[in-house]
Amino acid sequence: MNKHESDIHFDGLASKFATNIYGTTKGQLRHKVLLHALDTHLHATPMRVIEIGGGTGLMTKAFLSAGHNVVFTDASAEILAHAKVNLAEMENVTFRHQTLQAVTDFNQFDMIICHAVLEWLHTPLDTLSIILNEMKAGSFLSLSFFNHDAALFTNALYGNFDYIAQGMKVRNQVRLNPKNPLRPQQVIEHVENSGLYVEQVTGVRCFHDYMKGKPADDHQLKQLLDLEINYCQQTPFKWFGKYIHLLIKKPH
Template identity: 50%
Template structure:
């Protein structure tokens, strides 16, 4: 059966709760913003967020004074985004799949977080983004880390799942079907003419913990450890998501 892109129509509320209603979602949001922060402070940006979902990141970027265009393939997800972003009438919201978005040349920063792993051909999507971008502009990219997914399943003894290539017969819609190896993505980005400005592992420890933090104190301790080691080897390579800030050459 031919692989297809995964969208979230019909499960928009469940998607939103799964991403941002958990410690894993809180951590991801905080750590991604902190990884982006040095580049956001340089100047106000013209930003487009590809596959931006319910608009949580876009809201923060708007609050920081950037001009933001939010896109997503799912109209139902964007309905939630319109509610969240109603106080920001200047934001542009467009319902479009990533592959149909053109004219990225007018943006100084393209954001593509946790999108590639839901696409049938993530490398073709990266090629499309690269072809649309202007030299000197930035790409903030994060994706589900296949190496970390394999390691985590080994830790929990899911060897049959590993032997099947991390595939299940009946794919759960909130489980990404196309996790990517960071080394393979970096190699491909080099061929597209990107320079790496920064890299980090996102959630290098959280997803391997038997007991997730249940108190604010424990969450704060975990967050500090994630901040300290997420940019260091070998820990960065074990982040459940891998992050890159890239500059188009």
């Protein structure tokens, strides 16, 4: 497996990862907004799909359930083992213990899914170029990443002015705290300069992370989800998203 020594993976943290990321309202909202952003492609003619850094397998499961063939990859052997259990009853899935940098067949897929991966890498934009350069004509990339601008805004709200002044870098990296949040416009420019099109921009959790109190019950959570869905692709709200999702197409 090829990886930069400073890239962050989740061996030894699989259970904590599953609990912190997917066992919370923020994880549930993130997944549902991403499903909304991908709805047209989920229900399209069956495709060959590869997911990079698939985590516990939630997104892969959605694509498998919709009739697509999926190659699931993750750089963490422990995460991969969890995903195999979660997807044990699903058909048309292949598992690979593999980093993004080690994938050599991006040009074989109609859809590439890369969600919440770039911000954990030492050189995120250079690594993104690996995908952009190797995609086949007419294929799509579903890309989401931790929004640097939203992180700065959140830290300002909490009065973390010294942290902002230091460039939001800390000496001791918290393992579940992304090391390289990305500015949306910088990523969009990188994609367009590579000759690809950004067909859709979606903000993920445009409101949830700024609320003083989180949803008290399922009814409030449903109301919040409806609000997130209604505004996640509208300006200016989409740019407030804690994550940004880009649907990218490589032209024929």
